[in-house]
Amino acid sequence: MNLAAVLVTGLFAGGVSCAAVQGGLLTGLITRQKAAAAEPAAPPRRAKGRTRHGGTAVPRGKQAVATVERRSWRAQLGDDLAPVGGFLAGKLVSHTLLGALLGALGSAVELSVSARTWLQIGAGVLIIVFGLAQLGVPGFRGIVIEPPLSWMKLVRNRARSQAALAPALLGLATILIPCGVTLSVEALALTSGSALAGAATMAVFVLGTGPLFAILGYAARKAATAWRGRLAVVTGLVVLAMGLYTLNGGLELAGSPLAASRIAQTVGFSEAPADTTAASTMDGQQTVTITASTGSYSPENVQVKSGVPTTLVVKSDGAQGCIRSFVIRDEQKILPVNGETRIDLGVLQPGRLDYACGMGMYTGVITIV
Numbered sequence: 001m002n003l004a005a006v007l008v009t010g011l012f013a014g015g016v017s018c019a020a021v022q023g024g025l026l027t028g029l030i031t032r033q034k035a036a037a038a039e040p041a042a043p044p045r046r047a048k049g050r051t052r053h054g055g056t057a058v059p060r061g062k063q064a065v066a067t068v069e070r071r072s073w074r075a076q077l078g079d080d081l082a083p084v085g086g087f088l089a090g091k092l093v094s095h096t097l098l099g100a101l102l103g104a105l106g107s108a109v110e111l112s113v114s115a116r117t118w119l120q121i122g123a124g125v126l127i128i129v130f131g132l133a134q135l136g137v138p139g140f141r142g143i144v145i146e147p148p149l150s151w152m153k154l155v156r157n158r159a160r161s162q163a164a165l166a167p168a169l170l171g172l173a174t175i176l177i178p179c180g181v182t183l184s185v186e187a188l189a190l191t192s193g194s195a196l197a198g199a200a201t202m203a204v205f206v207l208g209t210g211p212l213f214a215i216l217g218y219a220a221r222k223a224a225t226a227w228r229g230r231l232a233v234v235t236g237l238v239v240l241a242m243g244l245y246t247l248n249g250g251l252e253l254a255g256s257p258l259a260a261s262r263i264a265q266t267v268g269f270s271e272a273p274a275d276t277t278a279a280s281t282m283d284g285q286q287t288v289t290i291t292a293s294t295g296s297y298s299p300e301n302v303q304v305k306s307g308v309p310t311t312l313v314v315k316s317d318g319a320q321g322c323i324r325s326f327v328i329r330d331e332q333k334i335l336p337v338n339g340e341t342r343i344d345l346g347v348l349q350p351g352r353l354d355y356a357c358g359m360g361m362y363t364g365v366i367t368i369v
Contacts, residue, residue: 003204006185009320010208018182018209022174023216023238025130029170030083030217084217086164088210090171095182095202098175102189103198113330117253120359123177124247131240135233167217177246249360253327261363274303274367286310290364292326292335293317297355297364306350306368312343325358332358 132140185205189198251259278299279288286308291298292315304310314326316335324335328343335341345353353366 003200006201006204007208009185010205011211018174019212019216022177023213025127025170025177026084026087026167026213027216027219029167081214081218082164083167084214086166086168087171087217088206088213089164090168091174092171092203092206094172094175095206096199098186099189099202100195100199102186103192103201104195113253113327113332116358117250117360119176119250120253121247121250124243124245124250127177127243127246128240129243131236131238131243135236135240245361246359249356252354252356252360252363253358255354259360261365274301275299276303278302279304281305281308284309287313288366289313289315291315291317292319292323294320294323295362297323297357297362300364301367302364303367303369304348306348308347310345310348312345312366314341314343315339316341322357322359323362326355327358328353328355 129140133142182205185201189201192198192201248260252261256262278290279286279302281287286305288302288304288310290302290312312328314333314335316324316338319335319337324337326333326335326341333341333343348366348368350368353368354363355366356363
């Protein structure tokens with residue numbers, strides 16, 4: 001297994017994808033921590049220009065002042081990075097254990113499409129609740145991520161450890177709030193056939209996402225005091241939007257009329273025109289071809305004939321992320337990055353046949369006439 005490729009995936013696609021889903025939760029938590037800890041600081045007491053040593057007045061040296069400033073800068077940096085460090089540590093632990101489990105159990109641990117759909121709907125609802133809590137909506141304000149008091153006693157004299165505990169719990173919980181690219185990496189861990197290889201795959205991926213989360217966490221920590229109110233609102237809105245986005249993905253997989261791709265049809269708007277060139281018939285066998293590339297399936301709406309045995313050909317063209325998890329008729333096919341995947345659809349009846357990626361983010365429809 002090429003761990004270097006997994007690391008690159010985490011650094012780029014994984015960092016952006018996971019930050020979009022989980023970054024708002026992290027920055028919101030750090031903002032609330034900083035706001036709760038902020039106290040009016042007393043003006044620093046300035047020492048006079050001379051000190052006494054051995055009864056003799058000695059000028060305060062510039063080197064001593066520089067040493068104090070360097071220590072202060074290092075201490076401040078440690079304080080600012082402690083929360084994001086705790087978050088990444090928690091995320092690393094939970095995802096490494098998941099990778100080991102997936103690698104050890106192989107395909108036997110793979111969840112059904114139906115189970116994953118309901119898990120995603122639940123994750124979307126959970127993120128929405130966190131977003132409403134972050135915005136201070138009545139009825140949700142009391143919902144916070146806090147470690148048990150018994151844990152706090154262990155680190156009560158260590159401010160950095162206290163600041164890292166709640167983010168560490170959030171990092172552990174991100175296993176329940178996966179991003180699209182994470183699913184693809186989990187599929188790699190699943191096919192590794194080894195607990196060690198699966199754990200290494202997930203651990204390297206999380207380490208790859210680390211730099212972007214570190215930047216987000218540090219920026220949130222620095223901005224929390226100056227922009228306390230505005231940052232809380234912005235991050236709350238981001239979390240709420242990502243919750244709705246995640247929930248919609250689950251609704252897409254469930255075929256709900258409330259899903260975004262079906263709302264237009266539900267309220268009476270017409271869909272995009274169906275493509276009639278993607279299907280061909282030869283010797284009584286119909287073949288319909290769509291292309292899967294990073295970020296889309298195309299054409300999004302394909303028209304085919306009913307009453308004819310039909311084969312769907314999905315051509316992968318540099319497919320990455322959850323686009324490779326192709327779900328149709330509650331069955332999942334893992335697409336290659338490049339190549340073809342053939343799916344027997346049988347004899348189709350008039351109507352529509354929807355398909356989507358494993359997270360419900362990218363969808364399409366086969367219109368049967």
